[in-house]
Structures are given as structure tokens and as C-alpha cells.
Amino acid sequence: MAGVKEIARRANVSIATVDRVIHNRTGVSEKTKSRINKIIDDLNYQPNLIARTLASRKVFDFAVLIPHVSDESDYWRAPLLGIEKAAAELQQFRINIHPFLFDQNEKESFIKQVEMVLKLRPDGVLVAPYFIDETVALANHCDATNTPYVFINSDIPDLPSTCYIGPDIYQSGYLCGELIDYIAPDPSKILVVNVSKEIKAPRYNRLLRKEEGLRSYFKQAGKAHPIVKTDIRNTTDEGIRKSLSKMFKDHPDIRSVFVSNSRVGSVARFLEESGRGDIFLLGFDFLEDNIAYLKKGIIDFLICNRPLEQGYRGIMSLYRDVVVHSPVDSQNLMPIDIVTRQNCNYYQI
């Protein structure tokens, strides 16, 4: 493995000059620069990352902008663990991870955290884009300062982000359509349940994207399952109970229930309490509450996307882009795992 020393010897210049063209800094004539570049190409020079990290006094700061972990957003426990795992591995490489946690129901808290992020002037940003307009503003700031940013869990495709880490949301809805069709064939009635304080911006809303995917399956397969839906903005168990009671009163022939996010546990609680345990129920995320109902047989399927792995890969993508300068795939689509009562004991988040 040839290094700068060998390049300098061949080019008949000093190491410092080689170093200058490698980092394309000023102070090298065009002539010698091209001469050195040719030698670099010829030797297929790969800088020694070990030596580089040791010599470089640069410290890298990565900002992480995700919801804080609460009862309602228990999902984010796993990505945070993955982020911490990556942080531990990269600590030796002078990488500091700064988490900025916001309330996924409070736009203001997101805006506030964004301000803190910008004040930090990080070398990379990992962000869960819950609030589209505000995330776009952040992204524009990053683009202006040439700071790479990675989206996790859901995407904003038109932005020139470094990459997206997460599931193909549309496809995961589509998969749920297939599963329902598999278990409860034509023409049983399906209830779609969206539980979220804020349900709008159809283009980028995770929940609505999944619903789209679900519906598109039945359209493409030419199936005539009737689909009814309810958007529940009062996200307490009481609010869910109330809303679902009404739905089942209006539609007693519902055979399957699709919950577009991790709140499927609360829906399961309602179904159990109202003696509807035999209804086919599926939803998202490997959370304690959900697993309990999965084991009881109230929930039939959980769709999961390895959230810990997402957090880990998110940080690693930033690292590869910022530090290693190796190309990263702009899409890092996670597998869509089907977790059932049978295999849930062996699932790894």
C-alpha cells in the first residue's frame, strides 16, 4: 500500500505538497498538481484512515433530531439505542453525537430544537422529518452551509438529502393489503385507523402513505373489499374507544382492522374489551404493548422495520459521507418484517 511518501518521491516533491493537492488546497501550481494527481490515479492511492484520524485534530459533531421517548412515542427508544451504539463505536474516531429531542406533537418544540442544531453548526444532521415545512427550512440551511443531512423513518424525496434510512412506507401499506387479502378474502369489510394529533399533508404523511399503499393493493388486485376509515385526533385510549365504538356501530360487518402506526396496541385493547378479539388486526412496530396483544392473539400481525438498525445506519451513513468520503446510497430501504405470535420471541429490533 503506497502512501503520500511514495507519491512525493515519484513526483519529486515534498509530502506537504502532495498533501496540498490531496485536500485540494491552494499553493500548488497547475503543472505539479496535475503531475501529482496522475501519480495518485496510477497508484490508486487510498488514504490510510487510521493515520488520518490520528493526525487530524478535527472533531466531528453530528446532530440527531428525533422525537423524545414517551408512552406515545415509545417507538423512538430503539432508534436512539442504535444511534448510541454507533456513537460508542465512533467515539474513537473523534465523532460526537448530539441528540436534540422534540415532542412529535408540538411543532414549536421542533422549531426550538432546530435552532439549537443550527447554533451547534454540526458536520452532519440526522433528522426524522415530522414537520415538513420546518424540516425543509432546516434542509435549506444545511444545503447553504454544505452540511449533509440524512432522513430517518420517513422521507422527503425532492430534497437533496444525503440519504433516506427507513422502510418504503407505501410498500409496507401495500404488504398489509396483501396480508389482509390472504387472511380475510373478498369481500370482507376493512377498517383503516389513523391515530395521530396531526393528520394532513397527504404527500408526506406516513399514515396516509400507508393507507394509499393498502388501497392500491386492492385496486391492483381487482378486489372489492369495502374500506371504511376513521382519523382519530384524540389519541388517548378514551378517544380511541369512543371513535371505534361509533365505527363498529355504523359498520358491524368489519372483519379486518388496519392501524397505520404503532398505536395498534390501543386498538387491540378496545377490541379485547368489547369482545371483538376474533377480528383480524394488524399494525406497526415491535413495542411492548403491541407484543403483549400479539401474544394474546388479539393482534395478528405486526409490521416492523428494525428501528435500532435504522438509527445505527443513519449515523454510519453520515460518518461514511463526512469522514470517509465514500459514496452512500441515497436510499437505504429497510426490510419489511412480518412479526407474528410464532416468531416474535426471536425478533431483533
Added chain:
Amino acid sequence: MAGVKEIARRANVSIATVDRVIHNRTGVSEKTKSRINKIIDDLNYQPNLIARTLASRKVFDFAVLIPHVSDESDYWRAPLLGIEKAAAELQQFRINIHPFLFDQNEKESFIKQVEMVLKLRPDGVLVAPYFIDETVALANHCDATNTPYVFINSDIPDLPSTCYIGPDIYQSGYLCGELIDYIAPDPSKILVVNVSKEIKAPRYNRLLRKEEGLRSYFKQAGKAHPIVKTDIRNTTDEGIRKSLSKMFKDHPDIRSVFVSNSRVGSVARFLEESGRGDIFLLGFDFLEDNIAYLKKGIIDFLICNRPLEQGYRGIMSLYRDVVVHSPVDSQNLMPIDIVTRQNCNYYQI
């Protein structure tokens, strides 16, 4: 972050002396050694891996002892990819991976490769223990020379290996029992199919361990499914066809077929050709042949264990043990993924 320099300053010795006690080499009096060790503890000193790798001229050689990839052992393509992925990442750390590929049906070829491995005098060994006695011999050699070794894909529990990377084989058979019971309830007849040239050594044989797991499910659940079985030692498609024809003639009431390894594709071929596509069929491994029949609906479930990930983790475990000296879990059980027609497009090996 304090380093050797700081330790030396506090102990009032040179860094050379500190280095000697860190690597517990000779040449340090007990008194100063304990003094330095105390300071090391107090400071919670963590050696800088970057600097260590740069300064150390040591090159590490890891031997990988797995079956070569063939039509019959297509499974091993993925672990090899994972191993190569790890090799690429660790190349910067002066780690060389040496694959030694053997024929899983030829004990002699395994013995020959073991000899080559021993000649290399590697710093670590990753081995798929297909031949138990011969693997034990290798392990004894390793123990004698203090060379760590990792088992991949299947385990030999009594040996003091560094760790095992792979599924809980017994549990994956148990899971299959649950799945069969779920789809084809009591008391439908089940056929167990073992396809392998060598079927013995019940204690460590993957196939028989899975069969045990399957049977134990029905025993524990108190189900009365009749189970018949066939061991197919002529592993050609023709041999499989012949054996299964006989089984189905003797037992026309078979409702489910469990194939204990990746040869489920060949079984599917037989079922399709003999017009038995409606029989519930499940087996192992995400291989092209199998996926094709999964999509056709001949195979109902494939059980997979992220073989690429296994190879990757195997090498990484060796690295952590040998180079980083960080503790590694003695068991690294992979998740037991259920792959169906619905989610197979999104599976990542």
C-alpha cells in the same frame, strides 16, 4: 482522554515502562507494576485503538473454513458475502481474511483444508462445523495454541469456542411446528423430509435438531398430529422424486411437509409436478430456487436467518476478541425470520 503519557507522568516512570505493564511483558518490578496498574484503573484508561493500529506492525490473519458455493450449497454464497464485507471494512486495520472452502459432502476435503489452516497459523478461525470429530480436532489445536475460534451456522456447545453465530436451530424447528399447527390444525398428517448425504450424529446434526424441535412443539402443545419422516441420502432431484413418491403412496393423507434444510425447492418441484401444490410446505433459506416456488405458492413459508449478517458478525466477533480485546457474547443467536410470498420482495439476507 488520558493516554500512556499521562500515566507515565503520574507514575513518575517512562512511557516505555507503562507500555510494558499494559502488555504485561517482563521487565517491570512488582512494585512499580502495581503502582502503574492502579493509575490505569483510576484514570479508566482506554487505549487509543487508532494509534495502536497505526503503530503496531502486527498483521492479523483470520482463517475462514466454510463450504464452497455450489448448486447444492448455494446457501453459503451469502455468508461469504458478509465475510467479504467485513474483510473490506477491516482491511485498513491490517486484517487479512483467508477463506478455506471445503466440500460439505467430502470429509476428506475438510480435513485437507484444516491442515492448510493450521499451516497458516492464523490469529483466529471462523468455522462451520459440518464434520464434528474433525472440527473438535481443529478446536483442540486452537485451544493448545490459544487461537480463538468462532462457530458459524451450527454449534458444538461443549467446546470452549469464542462464540457461536447462528440461529437457535432447535427453536427454529419448534417455530415450524407452531406454524404448521397454525395453518393445518390437528390432526393432519405431517411429513418430515431430511435431504442430506450424511445423516447421523443426532446430537449435533442440524437437520435432526430441527426435527427434534418440531416434534417437541407438538408434544408440548399436546397435539396429536401424526408425523412420518423420510431421510433422503440420494440428494439429486431424481432421488428426491423417488423417495417422495413412495411416501405419498404409503401416506396419501399427508397435509403438511417440513423440509429441514434449503432443499425445500426440490421438494416443491416434486409437489408441483405431481399436482400436490395445495399441500402446506415449509423449509429453509432464502435461495433463488426456493423464492421462485414461494412466489408460485408451492412453498408457503421460508425460515431464514440472515446468512450474510452471520458471516459479517462472525468476522467482527473475531476482530473484537483478537484485536480490540473487548468481550464478545458467547452466543449470537440470529433472529428467525418468516419469509412469505408477501414480504419476500423486501427481505434482506
Added chain:
DNA sequence: GCTTTTGTCGGTAACGTACCCGAAAAATAT
């Protein structure tokens, strides 16, 4: 008494890269 061995320790050159500082050379101004 001497030499030789053994036990302790310090000094220091690497490892491959980053980057500061100052010098030489070239270009421009006076």
C-alpha cells in the same frame, strides 16, 4: 578483586497523515 548475568528502566524511531511556519522562487511594483 574482577567479569558476567539479570532485573529495571528510559530514550526514541517508527506508523501515515495533517498542517504550521518559513524560505525560495517568481511575478509585480517602484
Added chain:
DNA sequence: ATATTTTTCGGGTACGTTACCGACAAAAGC
């Protein structure tokens, strides 16, 4: 012509660790 600026480059030190070489004493052998 000289003085001044600008461009171009090399020397050298640092990063934190490894590991070799040798210094110096005390202990052992003659």
C-alpha cells in the same frame, strides 16, 4: 536596477502508541 508582493514549495512537528536498543544498577559467578 531594487523593493515588494505573491506564488510555490519543503522542513519539521504532532497525533498516541509500539517496540527496539541500550543504560545502569544490583546480584551472581569466577
